[in-house]
Amino acid sequence: MVQLPEIFEISPGNASFNERVFLPFKTSIELFVKREDVLHAEISGNKFRKLKYNLYEAQRLGFSKLLTFGGAYSNHIAAVAAAGRIFGFETLGIIRGDELANKFMDNETLKLAFENGMRFDFVTRTDYRDKMSENFIEKLRLQFGDFYMIPEGGTNALAVKGCEEILVEDDVNFNYLCSAIGTGGTISGIINSSSENQKVLGFPALKENFLQDEISQFTTKENWKLIRDYHFGGYAKTTSELVDFVEYFNQNQNFKIEPIYTGKMFFGLFDMIKNNCFKPGSKILAIHTGGLQGLNAKILQK
Template sequence: MQSKNELVQLPLLNKKQITLVLKREDLIHPFISGNKYRKLKYNLLEANKVGYDTLLTFGGAFSNHIAASAFAACEMGFKIIGVIRGEELERNWQDNPTLLKAYENGMVFKFVSRETYRHKEEVSFLFNLKKEFGDFYVIPEGGTNELAIKGCEEILTQEDRQFDVVCTSVGTGGTVSGLVNSSFEHQQVIGFSALKGDFLKTDIERMTTNPRWKLIPDYHFGGYGKITAELVAFINNFKQQTQIPLDPIYTGKMLFGLLDMVKHDTFVKGTKIVAIHTGGLQGIHGMNSVLKKKNLPLLHI
């Protein structure tokens, strides 16, 4: 399957005379969708080129990256180890749809405490993992490294030259950095942070020297993986109006923020915007289990 540009038609956009197109990167692949496909592409080619047969990566309970990496490894014949944040998950990981699917695709889990997980990039941490599992090719949490940015530079095409603004959600900064690098000189790239805190700006500055971007920190809904009844209602209403499903971790927050900015006249009339749907729909099932426990409305599947 291929990505496609889909016009979003909403009364607010018509009223404000703004054109919004959603680039459906979620349609690239049924299991390795969106930016995860882009980030993994050159990493897996490199791992194969240098002769590794095992991958190791990192993630949390409902990580899109963990799910996508496991499927991609299986498809390309790699063994894969997942270092999972939260040792309490080891007791009942079979009840977690993301981890169960990753296991079915051959991922071997290493559950660690949140405190231990903070040291995942240290040499001693990786040394101990190699003593336990043998040699492996490391893919960072979220998949972001230079090869991932190279893959994300391929999201925009010549067809996208027509747009004035490019929008994406931001987790580790790799996707937005790739978009900034490949954007056309008249375009501004806007990243919507899915995380609480201002460290992402510094991270992005290390990954790109192009100045045509800004980071919007106001629509994280409490932080990474956090969700509210207001966000659930927005995602459900958006799907009802457009028939396009959104994930609650990234794209849902980005579009909530973008449409709120449209509502408050951030963009001049006639502005053409392309927003990137980065996939992640597999996480809806897991998020619904969390929402159910909190007695909150569920996301429509």
């Protein structure tokens, strides 16, 4: 098994950096992006942060098998599969939607994970809702043997610990810190390491009714807010307006985004800046959470 520090030791060669974002309209607002997408080619962005301490723990406890959960376009599923290949873990993915069982190779995310060695168990959406129940987990252990379990999206206390390392000392100069949200782990870490005079804005990529409570489990700070207006119908849902924006953005910036997470956040930020939702002269730092494998998703087809 590969020793984890070989990958997770941040150095000048694999550290993220802040980059100015071009705004195609006149404004006094300055928008920057933290390029977390450059941390690792396969364990991308916030998944690098979320998996870091979970993989240390799995290795410390002597597990050889990782089991996790996700949907058809899950960056987390793709990242865990890559980590398993790199570090020598067997990986199992419990996938939402039994209709995918006979056609998962048509899905670029699941195909990539399979090619990295992950094996799947496709469950009904009804059963998937009970995935964290004791009975469901016990059935998985009887079926697959012992494993180190990583929650959907990778969010747990160890993931939040990793995401607390996203911000660096110079980031205190920004008025706003922004992140797309899936399960809430990344923004929880950002909130914990933010300064009290900074406002943290989260852009849910799905229609949600749990994120407020989920994030509150991992932070006691109150300098954050969820911006709920830019989910475009829910997880992995898009509109032609969003797809057009992502295509335009990728043609005119020095970096790329995808439509499932970061695309929705940047659409929201551009819209909010144009509509004067920020104080004049504000400096905004948006976190690029990676996941560019999402550019291959068929939902991009208009």
